[in-house]
Amino acid sequence: NISGFSLDEYVTCCAKADASPYTDLIEVNVSCPNVHHGGMSFGTDPHMVYDVTRAVKEVCRKPVYMKLSPNVTDIVSIAQACEEGGADGLSLINTLMGMRIDLKKRAPVLANTTGGLSGPAVFPVALRMVWQVYEAVHLPIIGMGGIQSAEDVLEMMLAGATAVQVGAANLVNPFACQEIIDSLPGLMERLGIQEINEIIGGAHRWEKM
Numbered sequence: 001n002i003s004g005f006s007l008d009e010y011v012t013c014c015a016k017a018d019a020s021p022y023t024d025l026i027e028v029n030v031s032c033p034n035v036h037h038g039g040m041s042f043g044t045d046p047h048m049v050y051d052v053t054r055a056v057k058e059v060c061r062k063p064v065y066m067k068l069s070p071n072v073t074d075i076v077s078i079a080q081a082c083e084e085g086g087a088d089g090l091s092l093i094n095t096l097m098g099m100r101i102d103l104k105k106r107a108p109v110l111a112n113t114t115g116g117l118s119g120p121a122v123f124p125v126a127l128r129m130v131w132q133v134y135e136a137v138h139l140p141i142i143g144m145g146g147i148q149s150a151e152d153v154l155e156m157m158l159a160g161a162t163a164v165q166v167g168a169a170n171l172v173n174p175f176a177c178q179e180i181i182d183s184l185p186g187l188m189e190r191l192g193i194q195e196i197n198e199i200i201g202g203a204h205r206w207e208k209m
């Protein structure tokens with residue numbers, strides 16, 4: 001997972017990661033809300049995200065997945081810019097920009113004033129964005145944002161994700177991933193799902209019936 005403060009930095013870091021025998025896939029983070037420059041600003045403008053995608057693809061032989069920010073009005077235009085730029089896949093979503101205020105200090109809780117919100121609160125937003133992007137582009141999607149159970153995994157896949165990532169849930173329960181993996185087969189059986197890949201985007205097919 002690579003972030004950068006300039007186009008050159010993205011290209012240099014991605015080329016280095018690409019050359020490593022330990023790298024199977026490069027996820028380009030154009031969506032970090034916790035820095036003042038670079039990061040998210042690249043992922044909120046379709047032209048900039050297109051430029052980063054093209055530039056990184058020119059120096060990488062391994063699959064390049066662009067990781068999108070939810071802090072945009074139109075996620076589809078950003079996803080399409082990645083597709084036009086040659087991305088091999090998309091990861092979404094990164095954290096939503098948020099903040100809290102300390103009542104006693106009457107000051108923002110975070111040193112940075114604002115920061116990235118993750119966890120179960122963002123799951124419906126993530127699901128909606130995966131749904132919209134699946135309808136608009138023909139790239140595999142890694143879905144993430146608030147996933148904390150096998151049920152969430154299946155929902156995300158029905159919306160269009162080919163794979164999922166689990167982030168914040170691990171901070172609450174270090175065994176979250178293992179527990180999700182262990183409970184998936186039983187849940188699939190109860191829901192009559194024989195092969196998990198069959199459900200990718202399945203909720204879209206239902207809608208059109």
Ligand SMILES: Cc1cc2nc3c(=O)[nH]c(=O)nc-3n(C[C@H](O)[C@H](O)[C@H](O)COP(=O)(O)O)c2cc1C
Binds near residue numbers: 067146
């Ligand atoms: C502590 C923390 C650190 C994170 N660091 C990164 C990062 O370095 N690069 C990145 O692309 N996303 C980063 N994220 C975002 C997560 O990968 C993920 O996109 C987001 O938190 C939503 O998923 P979740 O609710 O499962 O955590 C971070 C999230 C958290 C909570």
